[in-house]
Amino acid sequence: MKHYDFVEWLLYKNNALPEDMHDEMQEHLSNCDICMDIFLSLIDEKEILAAEDIIQKDFNDKVINKISENKIKVLKSKDNKRAFNYQFGYYVAVAAVTIILTFSGAYTNLVDSVPKITKSMEISEVQRPNVIVNFSEKIVNSTSAFLGSIENIERNKEGK
Ligand SMILES: [Zn+2]
Known part of the structure; x- marks a missing residue:
């Protein structure tokens, strides 16, 4: 290799x-x-702390604000199917970014502390990234399904 x-x-x-x-x-x-x-x-401790600060103080607020903004836009453009699809894609992207950043922060801390504790845990280090990718995929998929169900409700309302 x-x-x-x-x-x-x-x-x-x-x-x-x-x-x-x-x-x-x-x-x-x-x-x-x-x-x-x-x-x-x-990756040193200073960077981990800096990343934690950014994610906790700024990131969550910014993402929540963005989601709220877009929720309002979606409600206003109910009868515009194309606009809704665009927003739907945006929701999924925001959800995915949130998950990746949240978990990469947690993940970095986790991996960083492992070598300090014991060398015998090295085996699990190879598997960990895949576990997180799978986990993220699961959340993104279930988020897609959830948003899909919202879309269906919207569509049913329009049909009446
Ligand atoms: Zn290598």
Whole structure:
């Protein structure tokens, strides 16, 4: 297996790579604990705390405001099916971003504390990213289903 070096992971972390290479490395990271160790060594406590601050103080408020704004727009454009579909996609995107950021924050803390506790837990490190991806997918899917049911209610109202 070809591994990436310290500099490449630093560029990855700073989002300084072309999109296809970034995706490739992200895929590799979820399957390689050697590169995961390098990547985690780039994340220090200061950054984790900074990320927590941003997510807790700003992010939730901003997302909630955005969702409220769009909810009003959806209610106003009930009879415009195309506009509703656009908003529906936006809801799913916001939900997905919220989930990914929330869990990546929790996930970073979790993984960071593991090496301090015990080395014997290393095996689970390989599996953890996949568990989170699956979990996120489940939430996004159930969110889609939930929003789909709202859409159906809206459609039934229009039919009357
Ligand atoms: Zn690797």
